[in-house]
Amino acid sequence: MIPRFRFAPSPTGGLHIGTARTALLNWLAARSMEGKLILRIEDTDVKRSSVTCEKSIIEDLKWLGFDWDEFYRQSERIKIYQKSASQLLDENKTYRCFCTPERLENLKKSQYAAGRMSKYDRRCRELDSVEIEKKLKEGVPFAIRFKVEDEREITFRDLIRGEISFSSGVIGDFIIIKSDGTPSYNFAVVVDDGDMKITHVLRGEDHITNTARQILLFESLGLGLPSFAHFSMILGRDGSKLSKREGATTISQFRKDGYLAEALVNYLSILSWAPGEGQEIFSAGDILDKFKISYISRSPAIFDVDKLNWINGIYIRRKTAKELEELCTPYLISEKIIDQKDTENEKIISKILKGVNAFKDNLKVLGDFSVYMKDFFEEKIAGYSTEADEVLKLDTSKAVLKAFLKVLTSEWKSFDNNPDIDFNEEQGKKLIDKIGENLKTLKIKGKFLYMPIRASITGKTHGPELPKVISILGLKNCIQRVNQTLEYIKNNKL
């Protein structure tokens, strides 16, 4: 028998990080067992579901690199649920409940106040046919409830946790068809899992208690039981449920922030499962042969951005310059550092390429790139750090800057003062060597040579290697900036 898995998100928001992991685990399980994966949109709650969310979820799933073999939408299957429900009604396994929401609410409150668990009191279970007919004639709205057997042990073997059992006594007669005719979650799931011949239900631990109800439904519908497996949830830093105030929680938000799909998938899998031998960096496809449902961890995991950042950095560094340029350019545009039409400009693309080359080791997220590059798209230095001031104050620095300017000017002249000359890293390196050469007699070298140069063209005392910096800025802009710094030194009497 071919294993059949399903991933069943409800489109009431974007693809959440936890939901994405459910998708990943099901994908991993299905593909590693050469089974099928079904994507089922659980949109029976008309009020909370939206097409926009569905689109966004599907887009994010694809972006993460998942695929599926079949697709269903529960809202298009309402008739199927209703048919199953009326069958159960005929078989006397369910009954109509005419109770108003207010009564139910009060019942719950009073039970809770009395310190008991809230459970439907079965008032409508014993209604005789005359009463039912009367209410139906009056048009009283009704829901359909499932008759839960008394005192019965419901047991199943969880593929991750082992045996789990419940007493049916703790489950009230639950609703399977709401008064608007739509199925409740538990019912739609069971009808679908049966109809779609799902063999493995792999989902979050928040569904463990639902499993008891669902087993009852599977049995009453005469359906065979699938295997169940419940993995733990992802928690926020303080151990609470991952919520919005923790920062990004949806995949689209992570994407916007500049996380790579490969990194996210890698992190999500490492979060609750280890492929062994200390291997931590891998793609979902890499570990298919090592994946086993029973290996998934039982205990909940706290979401750790630091580790995600580390993984993301690794994947960023694995990209080629061209790939990174394409990945990073949108951030420069959205930060208004460059314009959309600049992407046609070869000079600018070349500058970005150089920037990517200089900064790729510094990036944790792609979004960082625009922060690093911002200054390099300005004509002038925006400001000098106090460390830069300290450096520029030194007597030796003045000599360095003079030599630097001289070398820059003569170098530029050799290119006929062409403002568009492409000055590469190699040439930058030679240029710096030349300055060192000129200052040899003054014995200025090392820190005292490099720091003033750096400060004079960036206003800062740290950043990528100097030849790279010079190459990104170009000769003309370097000259401008050194002049600006000279002016700055004079004005501030450094």
Place this chain on the structure above:
RNA sequence: GGCCUGUUCGUCUAGGGGUCAGGACAGUAGGUUUUCAACCUACCAACAGGAGUUCGAUUCUCCUACAGGCUACCA
């Protein structure tokens, strides 16, 4: 309140009756570099608590504590 599930370094995870309880992130200290980052090396750091079973328990059982989930005409 009831029911269900879980608990190994700060975090993720490996292990599993006898281990120096392993790895990774973070942190700290060195190395490298003009500097930042990256990279390399080292260090720091854990079996929630209590009983029981056993020659021996972090591992098995029970209890407690704590955490999470469910207890909807949400999914």
